[in-house]
Amino acid sequence: MTFYRVSIHRGIMKNALLGYILFLCSFMANAIDKVVVGNFSAGDLTGWKSKKFDGMTDYQLENIGNTLVLKAVSDTAASGLVKKQHIDLDKTPYLQWRWRIDNRLGRMNEKAKLGDDYAARVYVIVSGGWTFWKTRAINYVWSANQQKQAAWSNAFVGKNAIMIALRGRQDATGVWYQQKRNVKADLKQQFGEDIRYIDALAIMTDTDNAKGHAVAYYGDIFFSAD
DSSP: OHHHHHHHHHHHHHHHHHHHHHHHHHHHHHHHHEEEEEOGGGTOOTTEEEEEEESOOEEEEEEETTEEEEEEEEESOEEEEEEEEEEETTTOOEEEEEEEESSOOOOOOTTSGGGOOEEEEEEEEEOOTTOGGGOEEEEEEEOSSSOTTOEEEETTTEEEEEEEEEEOTTSOTTOOEEEEEEHHHHHHHHHSSOOOEEEEEEEEEEOTTTTOEEEEEEOOEEEEOO
């Protein structure tokens, strides 16, 4: 009887241990399936640093629909928020976020320096290290006049920063839109090489060149495996 009870006890312990191991493996797999960069809904701005270009866009957390989001207000100003975070695109290539704008900018030429303004933009940065001229970026923008999916070189830094229009004049103001981009594929298409890592992510609402006004909102930002 004693041997029988010990055998049962050992069997239960083995099953419990196996279950725990499977749970741990599942937890670890899920943990690398999603990498949060902007946890705004939790009121967390840790790691986000201001970058000024011309005047200061105001960025504040605001409760909308019982959810905290990041609100940006720009009056003839251009500053962004940058977060340095190493992302392995082989593991989590998809960038996801939601955004909305409250007003459209005028029909300026976004391919010229005087029209390089966007009501909302989210961009990924690949650092060139000491060779700063090798730094590359993709800007996902809410365009004032370009067609969706149009891509062009930035007016100030040329081919090192590619603009891709995800939203435009045909999209409604005051409405949230969900975005999902395969960053690894976009980098390959725009720069012609396989890039495994990005080093930072930034958001910006800017109106300094055309002297305009814009209000935009950004929801949580994260990378995912699929």
